[in-house]
Amino acid sequence: MSEQPIAHTENWVRQVIMKYNLCPFARQEVERGSIRYVVVDEPQPAAVLEALMAELHLLDEQPEVETTLVIIPQGFEGFYPYLDLVDLADALLGEQGYEGRYQLASFHPDYCFEGEPQDDAANYTNRSPYPTLHIIREASMEQALAKYDQPESIPERNIEFARRRGSDFFVQLLAQCVKP
Secondary structure, three states: OOHHHHHHHHHHHHHHHHOOOOOOOHHHHHHHOOEEEEEOOOOOHHHHHHHHHHHHHHHHHOOOOOEEEEEOOOOOOOHHHHHHHHHHHHHHHHHOOOEOOEEEEEEOOOOOOOOOOOOOHHHHHHOOOOOEEEEEEHHHHHHHHHHOOOHHHHHHHHHHHHHHHOHHHHHHHHHHHOOO
């Protein structure tokens, strides 16, 4: 079961995130092969948090792995229960002394920015085939941002792009990512 969510997520990274430059730092890591994809098949928060901790330890021990996408294909289909999991994961980073070393980005098939309507195309900048926790090395992010002209403009540029393309465009893109 793990192979399919990984393949779908890799497709999403390449065909959405990288192709449309939603993350200007993704291409380098895709080309370096430094992104790790891990599936958590157990739909319980404790299992996800355990897997998250294992990945943090792995990242500590293997600096050649730049980042990990923890894919959760079942158990967190609802966006609000997923947000509760994200809160638990963020708290765990702090409790385990990882705050300031790693940060989490979150993606979900039904992602919705606070205060925005569910059908706003801008939400697709954080929509993925499966609920996903993205572990990011803060030092690497700081280095990448220092080399990027006006990094604070990235979210606004992505939102503008998404709204210009529209929801239907992204629905089709995500559907293509999960085709066999």
